Amino acid sequence: MAAPGSRPSKPNHERVEESTLALITAAIQLFGEKGYHQTTAAEIGSRAGFSRNMVRDRYGTKEELLRSLFEAEFGRRLLPAARRERRGRGLDRVLGVLDDLTTSVEAEPELIRAMIALTFETPVALRGFAPWFEELIEVYQSELRDHLRAGQYDGSVREDMDADREAEQFVSYAIGLCFRSVLYREKYDFAGALRAWRDRAIKDYSASTGTSPATGGG
CATH class of the missing domain: 1.10.357.10 (Tetracycline Repressor, domain 2)
Structure with a gap:
């Protein structure tokens, strides 16, 4: 039970969605600023406000995060609008x-x-x-x-x-x-x-x- 005056913790799926959005947003920013080759997975995790190992823990590799970016952001969000x-x-x-x-x-x-x-x-x-x-x-x-x-x-x-x-x-x-x-x-x-x-x-x-x-x- 939450302590009086404290905020109830968010369901796990909400925390996962928020952290995923933060990682994708950080990747978009860094890839736009530095390109893929010059951006490290650790930088993406840090920019998103998490540990340097967050990309590895969530996606396994930077390339898999990029693949998710292509599918979710470019493929389903940007291209249909354009x-x-x-x-x-x-x-x-x-x-x-x-x-x-x-x-x-x-x-x-x-x-x-x-x-x-x-x-x-x-x-x-x-x-x-x-x-x-x-x-x-x-x-x-x-x-x-x-x-x-x-x-x-x-x-x-x-x-x-x-x-x-x-x-x-x-x-x-x-x-x-x-x-x-x-x-x-x-x-x-x-x-x-x-x-x-x-x-x-x-x-x-x-x-x-x-x-x-x-x-x-x-």
């Missing part, structure tokens, strides 16, 4: 991709930064996670191609555009902006760059100057 179902004309769907990415950058800056930082470690330190990023790129590129082709069909996108080539360039440009965002960090206005890109996309993709694409998400 890849909603697209409706409307083809051009509106393309612009919706940029709108949702901008929203994610503003709403989840630390999570976005960690994901981007980890992306650029994939070719060497995180080679085992390369298939995850490769699939993500392929899916985005395929969806963009389909949006552009839909726009050519419905008259909102220029007919003379090579949808396959443009989708590839679109994704490559996005990767370039992502690199700048982690290179320059707080000095770089990532959301502002995305909005400027959106304005250019309207001019470059529109079938006519009279096209009035939606101002919000697709």
